[in-house]
Amino acid sequence: MSTSDNAYGFDVHPWQLRWRGLDIDMLGRTETLFALSNGHIGLRGTFEEGEPVDHPGTYLNGFYEQRGLPYAESGYGYPESGQTVVNVTDGKIIRLLVEDEPMDLRYGRTEEHERVLDFRTGTLRRSTLWTSPTGRTVRIKSERLVSFTKRTIAAIHYEVEPVGEDMKLVLQSDLLANEPIPTPGNDPRLAAALDQPLVSDLATCRNYWGILVHHTKRSGLHMAAGMDHQIEFPDRADTFIRADGDLARLTVAANVPEGTRLSLTKYIGYGWSARRSVPALRAQVDAALAMAMETGWESLKANQAAYLEDFWRDADIELDGDPELQQAIRFALFHVLQAGARGQSRAIPAKGLTGPGYDGHTFWDTESFILPMLTYTVPAAAGEELRWRHATMDKAKARAAELAQRGAMFPWRSINGDECSGYWPAGTAGVHVSADIANATGRYLRATHDEQFETECGVEILVETARLFAGLGHHDVNGHFRIDGITGPDEYTAVVNNNIFTNLAAQQNLRDAVAAVHRRPDLAQQFGVTNAESAHWEACADDMVMPYDEALGVHQQCEAFTLLGAWDFEASRGKYPLLLNYPYYELYRKQVVKQADLVFAMYLFGESFTPEQKLRNFDYYYPLTVRDSSLSACCEAVTAAEVGYPDLSYDLLVESVFTDLHDLHDNVASGLHIAALAGAWMDCVAGFGGMRDFGGNITFAPRLPTRLDYLSFRMTVRDSKMLVAIDKSSATYRLLSGPDIDLAHHGDKFTLTEGTPVTMSIPEIALREPPKAPPGCEPYRRQM
Numbered sequence: 001m002s003t004s005d006n007a008y009g010f011d012v013h014p015w016q017l018r019w020r021g022l023d024i025d026m027l028g029r030t031e032t033l034f035a036l037s038n039g040h041i042g043l044r045g046t047f048e049e050g051e052p053v054d055h056p057g058t059y060l061n062g063f064y065e066q067r068g069l070p071y072a073e074s075g076y077g078y079p080e081s082g083q084t085v086v087n088v089t090d091g092k093i094i095r096l097l098v099e100d101e102p103m104d105l106r107y108g109r110t111e112e113h114e115r116v117l118d119f120r121t122g123t124l125r126r127s128t129l130w131t132s133p134t135g136r137t138v139r140i141k142s143e144r145l146v147s148f149t150k151r152t153i154a155a156i157h158y159e160v161e162p163v164g165e166d167m168k169l170v171l172q173s174d175l176l177a178n179e180p181i182p183t184p185g186n187d188p189r190l191a192a193a194l195d196q197p198l199v200s201d202l203a204t205c206r207n208y209w210g211i212l213v214h215h216t217k218r219s220g221l222h223m224a225a226g227m228d229h230q231i232e233f234p235d236r237a238d239t240f241i242r243a244d245g246d247l248a249r250l251t252v253a254a255n256v257p258e259g260t261r262l263s264l265t266k267y268i269g270y271g272w273s274a275r276r277s278v279p280a281l282r283a284q285v286d287a288a289l290a291m292a293m294e295t296g297w298e299s300l301k302a303n304q305a306a307y308l309e310d311f312w313r314d315a316d317i318e319l320d321g322d323p324e325l326q327q328a329i330r331f332a333l334f335h336v337l338q339a340g341a342r343g344q345s346r347a348i349p350a351k352g353l354t355g356p357g358y359d360g361h362t363f364w365d366t367e368s369f370i371l372p373m374l375t376y377t378v379p380a381a382a383g384e385e386l387r388w389r390h391a392t393m394d395k396a397k398a399r400a401a402e403l404a405q406r407g408a409m410f411p412w413r414s415i416n417g418d419e420c421s422g423y424w425p426a427g428t429a430g431v432h433v434s435a436d437i438a439n440a441t442g443r444y445l446r447a448t449h450d451e452q453f454e455t456e457c458g459v460e461i462l463v464e465t466a467r468l469f470a471g472l473g474h475h476d477v478n479g480h481f482r483i484d485g486i487t488g489p490d491e492y493t494a495v496v497n498n499n500i501f502t503n504l505a506a507q508q509n510l511r512d513a514v515a516a517v518h519r520r521p522d523l524a525q526q527f528g529v530t531n532a533e534s535a536h537w538e539a540c541a542d543d544m545v546m547p548y549d550e551a552l553g554v555h556q557q558c559e560a561f562t563l564l565g566a567w568d569f570e571a572s573r574g575k576y577p578l579l580l581n582y583p584y585y586e587l588y589r590k591q592v593v594k595q596a597d598l599v600f601a602m603y604l605f606g607e608s609f610t611p612e613q614k615l616r617n618f619d620y621y622y623p624l625t626v627r628d629s630s631l632s633a634c635c636e637a638v639t640a641a642e643v644g645y646p647d648l649s650y651d652l653l654v655e656s657v658f659t660d661l662h663d664l665h666d667n668v669a670s671g672l673h674i675a676a677l678a679g680a681w682m683d684c685v686a687g688f689g690g691m692r693d694f695g696g697n698i699t700f701a702p703r704l705p706t707r708l709d710y711l712s713f714r715m716t717v718r719d720s721k722m723l724v725a726i727d728k729s730s731a732t733y734r735l736l737s738g739p740d741i742d743l744a745h746h747g748d749k750f751t752l753t754e755g756t757p758v759t760m761s762i763p764e765i766a767l768r769e770p771p772k773a774p775p776g777c778e779p780y781r782r783q784m
Contacts, residue, residue, distance in 0.1 A: 028054035028669025042353020085360025091268035210248030355671025392417025407467030435505035466513035595629035634679025
């Protein structure tokens with residue numbers, strides 16, 4: 001049963017996102033929210049008829065065009081080229097003419113209209129009852145999918161039924177390249193505009209089948225898009241197909257009596273390569289289409305549902321007490337899966353494949369926010385993303401050498417592994433991204449014991465990043481190991497000394513590398529690691545600086561942070577995000593935090609802090625953090641739950657999970673915030689579940705906020721699949737399958753065995769009054 005939510009346009013349903021009615025002003029938002037992807041192909045939720053449209057979008061993971069990066073003053077080591085994701089050939093378009101009148105929801109009357117994104121079937125369904133300006137009424141139903149099981153295939157089933165009279169209907173099924181796209185505004189988070197990025201190599205067609213092959217002008221990538229069709233009509237139809245340059249079109253014209261329907265199933269295949277020839281790409285897409293046609297629409301749908309049934313069995317989060325939050329969490333998990341499921345050695349962009357925001361780049365978001373969820377729910381997808389990072393190792397080593405460093409320096413933002421950040425203080429200086437990749441590698445290895453990955457990729461990633469940080473830092477005269485002149489996660493405090501997050505991430509990196517070369521001396525020898533070098537890494541880790549203000553009794557986010565001037569939060573009320581209203585020069589000199597930095601470090605590297613230090617640090621930094629980044633709320637939520645503010649944690653979870661559904665940053669039209677959506681998993685599992693994985697030891701410290709009555713989540717560790725169910729007073733642990741596993745609950749150790757659930761009580765705590773957020777930055781409150 002669904003209930004209406006008129007405040008935001010969606011019905012509240014635990015397994016669907018449903019939008020009823022038509023709001024042209026919301027097109028950009030709904031195109032993003034209703035996007036479909038499998039990690040390889042991404043289709044924005046635009047209407048099949050092509051118009052009205054806010055931002056057409058069809059994306060292939062890793063397919064980009066190069067562009068110049070202009071500098072007012074250049075400098076040695078500045079990246080010379082940027083990369084922007086390309087809106088590739090659009091295969092979603094199925095235009096409809098009703099007695100020569102183009103179907104366009106901006107004209108005539110829309111009597112009924114709804115769209116449903118179904119998290120269990122993995123499809124987007126649409127039903128529209130439309131009356132043309134000349135008074136003819138048709139009912140349109142469509143359903144589309146991007147296949148999880150056939151990664152190169154998308155498909156659409158589209159049918160039209162005349163209402164009240166017989167009609168002549170015409171369908172035009174297109175492949176369209178170089179669609180016009182809107183020019184971005186001044187928001188730096190938006191994408192650069194590309195003008196006609198695709199050059200035609202081949203256009204061919206026959207019967208109901210057509211293929212277009214193009215290449216990019218500068219990046220030298222080739223792509224092919226193809227379509228084939230199955231058509232059902234009541235009597236007879238005239239069909240013809242053409243292909244030329246940027247357009248292939250199948251036209252179907254039929255007389256359709258009332259009470260019958262014209263139905264078209266469209267199969268769309270995509271392929272791209274930097275090396276393969278035009279004939280090879282055509283052959284690949286030919287084969288994909290043949291496979292899809294042989295499989296058929298109903299089997300594609302059944303396979304999609306079966307794939308998702310397996311996903312939800314291993315990854316679902318269930319809660320009682322907040323139906324809208326339940327819907328939002330499943331929406332989040334579904335989109336994170338879409339972003340990473342079938343990337344297969346490709347990056348996971350910050351927006352997934354839902355829009356052009358951030359130019360389609362991947363950042364540290366992937367390893368620090370998205371991979372934790374995938375590692376414990378879909379570990380194969382996490383391994384594939386890390387394999388992509390490893391595939392860019394030569395570029396990372398070359399970048400380090402260019403900047404006079406050893407080892408591997410991975411890019412702050414990129415599509416293909418080259419650095420694309422044109423702003424050095426918040427880009428190149430953010431060296432923690434290399435440690436984030438190493439930490440994700442260590443986490444994945446501990447959680448999966450994937451020996452093949454360790455041999456082929458894991459040890460080399462750990463070794464080369466450890467070399468970077470061992471050389472980037474230095475021992476001072478007091479014997480302390482310092483890392484100076486870098487930028488941590490908080491981009492409002494740039495080019496600093498001894499950022500705690502970076503230092504702790506590097507420390508973990510160094511220790512994981514030492515453990516790896518001791519565990520695999522064969523690989524240590526292969527990569528030239530000597531005993532002296534690994535001993536040096538160990539000393540660097542042991543001597544790492546953690547700035548601390550003795551007078552205030554708190555850690556410093558970076559050296560001397562607590563000595564910076566105070567930010568006037570009252571004066572900046574209503575002027576968020578600050579980066580669009582204040583110069584960085586002013587932000588860098590004040591105690592104002594864009595996104596959780598030290599607070600995030602206390603979750604990821606929690607063993608480095610005492611419980612008392614965590615509480616004092618949270619109380620100090622929460623009132624300074626304006627959460628101008630969508631990454632911030634979920635980090636604060638986890639630590640708030642740990643230090644004894646479960647209701648504040650709930651509020652911050654709500655802010656994170658509704659970032660896109662309620663468009664809190666007013667930019668969802670350019671794509672989803674995939675890391676914030678993954679933060680929903682983090683908040684439920686690590687926040688309310690208290691799950692920590694330090695050194696491969698899985699522990700829990702569950703506690704629910706006032707507004708939730710029950711929470712359960714599922715996760716996988718080293719082939720052990722478990723369910724954790726939490727209520728107000730106790731938690732029950734069940735091993736669903738796999739070997740026994742050692743766990744801990746609020747410090748009490750136990751072994752979980754299949755068929756023998758363990759229930760343990762949750763100790764009571766004295767609830768504290770949490771600190772206040774900066775004025776104007778209070779956690780998001782829904783209209784309930």
